[in-house]
Structure formats: C-alpha cells, structure tokens
Amino acid sequence: MAGLTAVAVAAVAFLAYQASAHAPADVSAKPKAPISAPSATATGGPRKPVKDPLAVPAASGTGARVVYALGERRVWLVDEKGQATHTFSVMPSTVHPVPGAYSVTSRSGSVTGSDGVQIEHVVRFATVQDVSIGFSAAVDGSLPTPDPSRKTGGIRMKRADGEAMWTFASIGAKVVVVD
Secondary structure, X not given: OHHHHHHHHHHHHHHHHHHHHHOOOOOOOOOOOOOOOOOEOOOOOEOOOOOOOOOOOOOOOOOOEEEEEXXXXXXXXXXXXXXXXXXXXXXXXXOOOOOEXXXXXXXXXXXXXXXXXXXXXXXXEEEEOOEEEEEEEEOOXXXXXXXOOOOOOEEEEOHHHHHHHHHHOXXXXXXXXXX
C-alpha cells in the first residue's frame, strides 16, 4: 500500500511541476488585451447572425398576404404595408405546394383532417396530387410529424396561430409560398 501512495505522490508532484513550468511569472498580472474566444456554434462552425423573425422573405411579393416558407417551416401574416403582424413556425404536411402565389379557396371552422385528427381554423389554398393543401390547428394542440407513408395536406400550427390565420386569411386572400 505504501508503494501506491508513493507513486500517487510522485505523480501529483510531477503534474504540479509541469503546471508551474507553464505558468506566467506573475499570475496576479492582468492580461494586456482581453481574452475572447471566437464566436462559434456547438458544431464548431462560425455563428450565423440572428435573423429577425419578423423579417418577411424578400421574394414574397407585396401587399397583404400570407407567406409560407417551405424551408424555414414558417408563416408570416403580412399587412398591406408589407409589415409582418404575426409569424410562427408550422409542421408541414407530406404533400407540399410548389412555390408561387395562390388564393384562399375555402375555409372550415372544424373538420377531421386527412390524417384523422380533429382540426379547426382550416384555410385551404391549393390542391396538389389530388390533396387539398391548407393551414390548420389540431383541436388537441398537437403538432405531430406527419406519417410519411400518407398523403396529407395539412400544414399544422398551434391553436393561437390558427386563430390568427383564421382572422387574417378570408376567402380570396393572397398566399405566397417561397422556398
């Protein structure tokens, strides 16, 4: 046992010597310049500037409109002055509209979605592969990832966002889909 203790004391002494050999002469001295690490993400890459969530995509047209960005999974409700009044994230369906301009064609207060979930505030604007595409909110508040084996057209949002969409997007309202 005494041998292990002696080895441990020797190891600690060696590590202490190495630490002191690399320490500055005066550890109480303040650094001449502030030390700062470069800004990086958890993956090690440089951080991207934070984007203003209310910033409406540039290629989304003008005037009052609903803007749906497929890649960002985000919707903006834009007033006639081009200012976003509301923005929120969505869970896309398995069938997507192609980028372009559409109009709201129908609305339903409460129905069963193509995935069997009870939904409300349904605002439809396109048909793709015989599937109606529209915004809706699940009555139970869920935002599940859609089953990729089923063709569904419901772009789901939270209930409060569904209410805002319902108020904003009446029949004929412009919907712009961007990448």
